Amino acid sequence: MISLRNIHKTLNGQKVLQGINLEISEGETLVIIGRSGCGKSVTLRHILGLMMPDQGEVLFEGQNLMGLSEIELIPIRQKMGMLFQNGALFDSMSVGENIAFPLREEGKMTEDEIQSAITEALEMVNLGGQQSKMPAELSGGMKKRVSLARATVRKPKLLLYDEPTSGLDPVVSDSINKLILNLDKTLNMTNVVVTHDMRSACEIGDRIVLLHHGKVHFLGTPEEIKSSQDPIVFHFVNGISDASVATE
Amino acid sequence: MIDFLQIVGRNFFRFLKHCGQYALLLIDILRSLRHFSIRWNLVAQQIVFMGVNSLPVVILTGSCIGAVFASQIHLKFSELGMGSGVGPVVAYAMCRELGPIICGLMIAARVGASISTELGSMKTSEQVDALRSMAVYPTDYLVVPRLIALLISMPLLVSFSIFFGIGAGYVISVPVLGVEPAYYINNTLRFTGSQDVGVGLIKSVIFGFVICTICCERGLNCGHGAQGVGKATTEAVVSSTIALLVCNFFITFLLNAWMS
Ligand SMILES: Nc1ncnc2c1ncn2[C@@H]1O[C@H](COP(=O)(O)OP(=O)(O)OP(=O)(O)O)[C@@H](O)[C@H]1O
Ligand SMILES: [Mg+2]
Numbered sequence: 001m002i003s004l005r006n007i008h009k010t011l012n013g014q015k016v017l018q019g020i021n022l023e024i025s026e027g028e029t030l031v032i033i034g035r036s037g038c039g040k041s042v043t044l045r046h047i048l049g050l051m052m053p054d055q056g057e058v059l060f061e062g063q064n065l066m067g068l069s070e071i072e073l074i075p076i077r078q079k080m081g082m083l084f085q086n087g088a089l090f091d092s093m094s095v096g097e098n099i100a101f102p103l104r105e106e107g108k109m110t111e112d113e114i115q116s117a118i119t120e121a122l123e124m125v126n127l128g129g130q131q132s133k134m135p136a137e138l139s140g141g142m143k144k145r146v147s148l149a150r151a152t153v154r155k156p157k158l159l160l161y162d163e164p165t166s167g168l169d170p171v172v173s174d175s176i177n178k179l180i181l182n183l184d185k186t187l188n189m190t191n192v193v194v195t196h197d198m199r200s201a202c203e204i205g206d207r208i209v210l211l212h213h214g215k216v217h218f219l220g221t222p223e224e225i226k227s228s229q230d231p232i233v234f235h236f237v238n239g240i241s242d243a244s245v246a247t248e
Numbered sequence: 249m250i251d252f253l254q255i256v257g258r259n260f261f262r263f264l265k266h267c268g269q270y271a272l273l274l275i276d277i278l279r280s281l282r283h284f285s286i287r288w289n290l291v292a293q294q295i296v297f298m299g300v301n302s303l304p305v306v307i308l309t310g311s312c313i314g315a316v317f318a319s320q321i322h323l324k325f326s327e328l329g330m331g332s333g334v335g336p337v338v339a340y341a342m343c344r345e346l347g348p349i350i351c352g353l354m355i356a357a358r359v360g361a362s363i364s365t366e367l368g369s370m371k372t373s374e375q376v377d378a379l380r381s382m383a384v385y386p387t388d389y390l391v392v393p394r395l396i397a398l399l400i401s402m403p404l405l406v407s408f409s410i411f412f413g414i415g416a417g418y419v420i421s422v423p424v425l426g427v428e429p430a431y432y433i434n435n436t437l438r439f440t441g442s443q444d445v446g447v448g449l450i451k452s453v454i455f456g457f458v459i460c461t462i463c464c465e466r467g468l469n470c471g472h473g474a475q476g477v478g479k480a481t482t483e484a485v486v487s488s489t490i491a492l493l494v495c496n497f498f499i500t501f502l503l504n505a506w507m508s
Pocket of ligand 1: 041
C-alpha cells in the first residue's frame, strides 16, 4: 500500500533520514520504534506528504507523492488520518467540533449522524460527555485521546499514530491498544504506529521496525525482535543504555 | 565595515526571502479561489471579529483625529477670517487621507497582530499540519476567509471613521469654537464630492488587502516556539504599517494624476 524508497531528508543541516526503505502492505499494523529524535515523526510526515524527501520516493497505492502539489495531495490525504504526537487539536474549537471537523470537511454525513459519531467516538476513548470542553481545559492524556478520536472518526484506510499511548495511564493505554487492534480487525485498516512502549508494540504490531541513525536497522515480527541478538535491538527492547552495558 | 556589510547583506536577503514567500502566498490565494468555493460561514465569523469588534476603536480614533484636526485648522483659518473653511478642509482630509490611514493603522495593530499571532501559533503547534493531514488546503481555510472578510469590512470601517471624523470636526468647530453652522455645512458640501469619498474607499480596500496578506504571510511562515510567534507578529505589524504608508503614497499619486 505504501512504499518508502531510499528516503533521505536533511533538516537544518542535520541528516535525519538517510535512506529509509519500507514496504507497508494493506491491512497490516506496522510499529515503528527507535530512540527519541531518530526521525520517527519525520518518517510519518513523509508518508502523509507533509514533508517531501530530498531524495527517494514515497508511493501510496502505486502513486508517487513526490512532486504532487498540495491540491493534488488532497484526494490522497482523504484516505489517510494522523494522530499527531502533541495532539494538534484546534484550540479555537471545542472537543466536539474538533472531532466533527474531519466529518464536516468530508461532507458525507448529516448533522444528526455527525452528532452521534462524536458521541460514539468519545465513548470509545473513555471521554463520554465531554463534547463541550475546550482543548485548553483538558489534561495531556485527555488531549491525546480526543486527538485519537478525531483521527479515527472518519475511518480512513490508512492511519498513522504518533505515540498514541505516551503519557497515558496503563489502563487507558491498554484500552487504546485494544481500540487500534479492533479498528484493524473490523475495518481492515492499515496502521502505522510509532511507540516507545515495547509491550504495546508487541501486542499490536504485525511487524516492528527499528530506526537507527536514519536507517531501518531491524525489521521483523515481535517474536523475532524479542529474540534478536543484535546489540542495538537488544538494548532498545530491554531498555538498557550503552553506559550501563559498558560498566557490566 | 565588514560587520556593517554583513548586516546589510543579511537583511537584504531576508527581505528578498519575504518577498518570495509573499508572492507564493498570493499565488496560493489565487489557486485556492480557483479550486475551492469560499467558506462563507468563516467569512461571517471573521467579519464579526475584524469588522464589528473593531468599530469602537475605529470610531474613537476617527473622531479624535477629526476633532484635533478641526481645532488646529481653526486656529489658523480664523486668523484669516475663514472659520467656515474648516469644514471642507476637515472633510477633504478625513476622506482622502486621515480616515483611511488612521483606520488602516488601527486595523494593522488590532487585526493584523491577531492574524499573525493566531496563524503563527497554529503553525507552531502543528495545527496547520493537522489541517493538511485532514485534506484541507490551509490557504483556503485560513487565509481566504480572512482576506474576504477584511476586504468587506475595511470600506465600512473607513466610512465610519470618515463619518465620525467629520462629525467630531463639526462638534468642535460649531458648538465649541463658534463657527456659523449654515456656512460650515454649506461649504463642506460644496467643496467635498463623492470622488473624495471614493478615494478613501479605494484606499481602504487596498489597505485591507495589504494588511491581511502581509500578516498571513508572516504568521504562516513564523519561526519556532513562542519567540518565533512573537517575532512574526512584530514583523507583521511593522511591515504592514510601512507597506500601508508606502502604498498610500503611490495610490495618492496615481489617483491624483488619473483624476486631474
Ligand atoms: N521541523 C524541523 N526542523 C528542524 N529539525 C527537525 C524538525 N523536525 C524534526 N527535526 C529533527 O529531526 C530529528 C528527528 O525528529 P523526530 O521528531 O522525527 O524524532 P522522533 O523520532 O519522533 O523522536 P520522539 O520519539 O522524541 O518523538 C530530531 O533530531 C529533530 O531535531
Ligand atoms: Mg516523534
